[in-house]
Amino acid sequence: MGRTSTAKEKLIQSAIELIGTRSYNAVGVQELCDHSGVKKGSFYHFFPSKRDLTLEALDTMWNKFKELILDPIFNSDMSPVDKFSSLIKRSYEHQSSTKDCTGCVTGCGIGNLALELSTQDEIIRQKIEQIFEEWTQYFEDVIVDAINDGDLSVDTDPRSTSQAILAYMEGVSLMGKAFNDPGMISRLGEGMAQICISKIKTAAGEQVQRLA
Amino acid sequence: MGRTSTAKEKLIQSAIELIGTRSYNAVGVQELCDHSGVKKGSFYHFFPSKRDLTLEALDTMWNKFKELILDPIFNSDMSPVDKFSSLIKRSYEHQSSTKDCTGCVTGCGIGNLALELSTQDEIIRQKIEQIFEEWTQYFEDVIVDAINDGDLSVDTDPRSTSQAILAYMEGVSLMGKAFNDPGMISRLGEGMAQICISKIKTAAGEQVQRLA
DNA sequence: TATATAGTTTACCAACTAGTCAACTATAAG
DNA sequence: CTTATAGTTGACTAGTTGGTAAACTATATA
Known part of the structure; x- marks a missing residue:
């Protein structure tokens, strides 16, 4: 019920890019929102805090890394x-x-x-x-x-x-x-x-x- | 001429301690001042910016590390x-x-x-x-x-x-x-x-x- | 002892910080 | 078609950020 959204995924992606190329403390919530085209209110609709976004970004990074790099290599012969x-x-x-x-x-x-x-x-x-x-x-x-x-x-x-x-x-x-x-x-x-x-x-x- | 001061050394020491145990962006100028008992005005009397303090702190860290650890070990037999x-x-x-x-x-x-x-x-x-x-x-x-x-x-x-x-x-x-x-x-x-x-x-x- | 000057202090700034909130809107599902 | 609800929005905190400016003070040197 209610509408659907890609805001959460876009925020995670922005966190990976921005925090990944700079640092956690150097990237603010506002910049994360601007970069992903999401308003700050929506940010806090999906994540209780910047820390929680980072935790999810860490999960996404790790899962992609496993899927794209580690699994293909380490499951090979x-x-x-x-x-x-x-x-x-x-x-x-x-x-x-x-x-x-x-x-x-x-x-x-x-x-x-x-x-x-x-x-x-x-x-x-x-x-x-x-x-x-x-x-x-x-x-x-x-x-x-x-x-x-x-x-x-x-x-x-x-x-x-x-x-x-x-x-x-x-x-x-x-x-x-x-x-x-x-x-x-x-x-x-x-x-x-x-x-x-x-x-x-x-x-x-x-x-x-x-x-x- | 003028008076002497230990503020610069105290600020460098605080930078090594505080930034060393947390991070550059997590430690502010005010906290650096509080920790070393130096007023913010004095901070900017000695350092043009937080970045410049960090540069000097890096020098001090490296010189102490050489003097106390590397030199004794690597000049030994x-x-x-x-x-x-x-x-x-x-x-x-x-x-x-x-x-x-x-x-x-x-x-x-x-x-x-x-x-x-x-x-x-x-x-x-x-x-x-x-x-x-x-x-x-x-x-x-x-x-x-x-x-x-x-x-x-x-x-x-x-x-x-x-x-x-x-x-x-x-x-x-x-x-x-x-x-x-x-x-x-x-x-x-x-x-x-x-x-x-x-x-x-x-x-x-x-x-x-x-x-x- | 006089004084130039190094160092101190306080109050200030504009910009930014993470986070809140209540009104609003689109829509998925009954 | 209705409606409950997921998602959106913009205005709003209260506190902090790095950095500035000018008046003030102690003192090393001449």
């Missing part, structure tokens, strides 16, 4: 190393085209909010923690497979290793943003598979070849 | 691996005690500003880029030594590798902040030396031992 390198390749391409449009490397939208808001908003921090938890799960599954295939030592800790890989990805994004250079992402991304290789099974020289 | 692991250890201790005081892991003050402001303030981005450049130089020197000592392959790229190490450190800080868990820093920090080891010289198995 690529080798572990190829999975990680296509992830880096996609990340490079995205940051590269963003820079062509806006002049700026914007980095990872989730990582950006993590650093800006983790100490200020416990609910947002928890949402990001949960996203990071899901994200590392993709990596963990690959690592467990690699251990079962004998490509990684049985005493590799899949959880810590997958967290380390995510940490490295986020760090590489940060450097790309700080240097405003998408090339940084592809250059540093090459080293990603190395995060696992100290836990190589036996004849290390040969295994290093297999992974890197 | 430790092995390369020991240098990196004491850096991680110090980082863990710092984040851990910060959490005890404030309840929050605050991460790296420079990395925080990098993600928040790189797309919004080109001058601040450039200052951070320059700090990161200096920072990686410490690592690069160690890597060059390791190459000369035969511990790393001659085709290791010292610049990319040192940038990769800084990226990993920043990423680990980000994860520590996102999970609000200082333990993350020590746990993930263990894997840091692995960033270099794929470029291991010849008998990889033996070299891995030497590094990790």
Whole structure:
């Protein structure tokens, strides 16, 4: 009953774009409304606060990222190393085209909010923690497979290793943003598979070849 | 001539504390003044803008970090691996005690500003880029030594590798902040030396031992 | 001791902040 | 066709933002 609306979706999309290229605190409710062509009264009809919009934007970002990037790569039959390198390749391409449009490397939208808001908003921090938890799960599954295939030592800790890989990805994004250079992402991304290789099974020289 | 003052130093210190534990945009000039017991008029006597205070705070942070952490470690006679692991250890201790005081892991003050402001303030981005450049130089020197000592392959790229190490450190800080868990820093920090080891010289198995 | 000047203080500004509210309007479903 | 209701609108807070201006005061130096 009543009328239908696309205002909510437009606001979420604007939040992803504006907060994604600047920051949470640098983008106001008014600007979000102007950008999406929604009046402020409608904003507060759909979202109790700017924080709640951000929470939903975070969900949308994460779901799109899974659907468009993570699922296709990690449900494929690529080798572990190829999975990680296509992830880096996609990340490079995205940051590269963003820079062509806006002049700026914007980095990872989730990582950006993590650093800006983790100490200020416990609910947002928890949402990001949960996203990071899901994200590392993709990596963990690959690592467990690699251990079962004998490509990684049985005493590799899949959880810590997958967290380390995510940490490295986020760090590489940060450097790309700080240097405003998408090339940084592809250059540093090459080293990603190395995060696992100290836990190589036996004849290390040969295994290093297999992974890197 | 005229009177002397400690207001400037107090403002810089407050900026480091307040912006460091929250964010640039979350801390206002008034709060900076209240926290340091300086009137707003005095603020603008010393700094033309909040941005300029932040630029000076960034300088002070970086100089203290060099003096207290980087110089003692990297001018010592430790092995390369020991240098990196004491850096991680110090980082863990710092984040851990910060959490005890404030309840929050605050991460790296420079990395925080990098993600928040790189797309919004080109001058601040450039200052951070320059700090990161200096920072990686410490690592690069160690890597060059390791190459000369035969511990790393001659085709290791010292610049990319040192940038990769800084990226990993920043990423680990980000994860520590996102999970609000200082333990993350020590746990993930263990894997840091692995960033270099794929470029291991010849008998990889033996070299891995030497590094990790 | 005189004084130029560095530093302090107060009151102020215009613009903006997140958020409220009540009147209004279009429409989906009975 | 009716009507309950989802969505829209614009005017409105109360507080905050970064920054300004001018009068005032303490003091280092000559």
